[in-house]
Amino acid sequence: MSTLLRSECLQCLTESQLRSIPQEAGEEQKLAFLQGMFGILSKAPAEVCAPVIVRDIEELNKKIFGRVRDYSEEKYYYNRLMLEKEPQIRRKIHSAEDPLRKALQFSLVGNYIDFSAVKNVEEAYLEKLLKDVEQSCVLGETYEMLKRDLSKSRKLLFLTDNAGEGVLDKLFLEVIREAYPQLNLKVLVKGSPVLNDMTMEDALQIGMQQTAEVYDNGNGIAGTWLPELSSEAKAIWDNADVIISKGQANYETLRLSSRNIYFIFLCKCNMFCENFRVPRFTGVLVHKEL
Secondary structure: OOOOOHHHHHHHHHHHHHHHHHOOOOOOHHHHHHHHHHHHHOOOOOOOHHHHHHHHHHHHHHHOOOOOOOOOHHHHHHHHHHHHHHHHHHHHHHOOOOHHHHHHHHHHHHHOOOOOOOOOOOOHHHHHHHOOOOEEEEOEEEEHHHHHHHHHOEEEEOOOEOOOHHHHHHHHHHHHHHHOOEEEEEEEEEEOOOEEEHHHHHHHHHHHHHEEEEEHHHHHHHOOOHHHHHHHHHHHHHOOOOEEEOOOHHHHHHHHOOEEEEEEEEOOHHHHHHHHOOOOOEEEEEEEEO
């Protein structure tokens, strides 16, 4: 598919936005929101993707209902929860036959902590994924490609996704740093709050800055929307030899990019499960050719 916009994504975000309408809102407010939302959807060009449209609808939501969806409590909670698990998971990684592979698998299953694509994030299911990490991921030959690219590169850019899972991303980056000491590691987080995505505040809470250089991308769009990156973030993007991109939203925004990108995410939507032919909540590693 040569366009970023997908009908499945529009249907999904429409259903999500409809569920977000406050029941106590007046009829005029509800009508104004629905008319505005469908206006945004009908005018959306094929060159944009769902995360950009979500940003526009969220702004409409704030204008009409005077609120935005605030995930600050959930983000803090899951950052703290995963920090509590960090020592045990680190031991499992370093005792593995292939620490890099194990760290990548833990990073992948952490992508479950997504309050946008997962209607009800459950700690019990997260525990199951962490316990069955070997069975929850499909890496294939792409893993060997990633190792080869890391060995010959100098600059790695890591694009984060959700808070909470960032702790597992940090552990993955720790192992990368140990295995490939020639790499300069840079991390991009969101420039302002969006859903439960990582911001600089989250990065500082989990100590990401102790492992890599952390920068914000200058905007509050889920994924990585290149037209709205800050000049600093764009320079980091342009200079990276290899990019590791976390989450479905980053795949949506960057899948047509010409850069050397390795996408890692948990397949949480039917569209992704069908495209990659895996059951729901399976982690995949996908390479975007240059």
